[in-house]
Amino acid sequence: PELEFAVLLTQAELQRERGEHALARDTALSLRTRDAQHPYAIELLAESYASLEQWAPLRELLLATAKTPALSPARQQALLLRALTALMTRAVAETKLDQLKALWDSAPAAAQADPLLRRTCARGLARLNAQADSAALCSKILSREWDGPLAQLYGELHVSDPLGQLAVIEQWLQQYGEKPELLMTAGRACRRNKLWGKARSYLEAVLRSTPNPAAHLELARLCEQTNNADEARKHYQLGLELAASR
Numbered sequence: 456p457e458l459e460f461a462v463l464l465t466q467a468e469l470q471r472e473r474g475e476h477a478l479a480r481d482t483a484l485s486l487r488t489r490d491a492q493h494p495y496a497i498e499l500l501a502e503s504y505a506s507l508e509q510w511a512p513l514r515e516l517l518l519a520t521a522k523t524p525a526l527s528p529a530r531q532q533a534l535l536l537r538a539l540t541a542l543m544t545r546a547v548a549e550t551k552l553d554q555l556k557a558l559w560d561s562a563p564a565a566a567q568a569d570p571l572l573r574r575t576c577a578r579g580l581a582r583l584n585a586q587a588d589s590a591a592l593c594s595k596i597l598s599r600e601w602d603g604p605l606a607q608l609y610g611e612l613h614v615s616d617p618l619g620q621l622a623v624i625e626q627w628l629q630q631y632g633e634k635p636e637l638l639m640t641a642g643r644a645c646r647r648n649k650l651w652g653k654a655r656s657y658l659e660a661v662l663r664s665t666p667n668p669a670a671h672l673e674l675a676r677l678c679e680q681t682n683n684a685d686e687a688r689k690h691y692q693l694g695l696e697l698a699a700s701r
Contacts, residue, residue, distance in 0.1 A: 460486070464486065467499050471502070474506075483500035495525070497525035501513060501526060510538040510542050537572070539558060540575050540648075542557070543572070544575065552583045558576075559592075570602060573605070574602075574605060578608060580592065580629055581608065590609060590614050594623060601631050604693060606624075606627065607635055610639070620644055624644055628641060639661050639673070641653075642658035646676065647682075659674070668698040670693070672691070675689075675694065677690075
């Protein structure tokens with residue numbers, strides 16, 4: 456009995472080396488019943504959960520042992536981000552909005568600062584028709600730092616105050632300069648608000664800096680809305696040719 460812990464440690468190491476992740480997980484759980492804060496038991500259990508893609512218990516373990524020096528800070532952060540991203544993706548697929556929000560709210564500040572995780576959350580909110588929540592998250596992040604994909608997403612959201620949305624976008628243009636993503640977003644917002652001249656100006660600025668099919672598509676739709684069928688066909692054609700060439 457006095458050697459039981461050492462025997463379990465050796466057994467766990469052998470199981471880990473053989474890739475027997477389920478057995479290694481069970482051994483790690485046994486180790487933690489004897490010493491819940493043992494660094495190797497925590498490390499082994501975390502690695503086993505990750506290998507088995509058991510994201511919920513992995514997240515709980517990492518949050519509960521965040522102050523235990525079992526994993527390096529970088530490894531702990533990487534595993535937590537994997538778990539949170541997978542759980543958020545699952546929540547969106549299962550249309551569990553409350554679960555998605557809870558995962559984000561409970562994530563540590565360091566995890567919320569990760570670009571991939573915050574984009575996963577913002578896009579998930581949009582997909583689950585929580586447009587206002589997605590817009591609020593995008594706005595909060597972009598008010599303090601640049602994130603191109605979030606800027607694009609913000610412009611695609613349907614909000615209750617489209618003119619207010621445009622005002623926020625134009626404020627970002629002053630803050631970050633005429634980045635292509637912002638010009639595109641501003642063009643879309645202006646077209647949605649039927650500000651035809653401003654929309655054309657923004658979209659043509661996109662084509663001058665970084666020609667892309669999406670800008671041609673937006674201009675084609677703008678031309679259709681302003682009864683300019685010939686120019687609309689031209690932009691549809693140019694956009695299609697550009698997309699095909701890529």
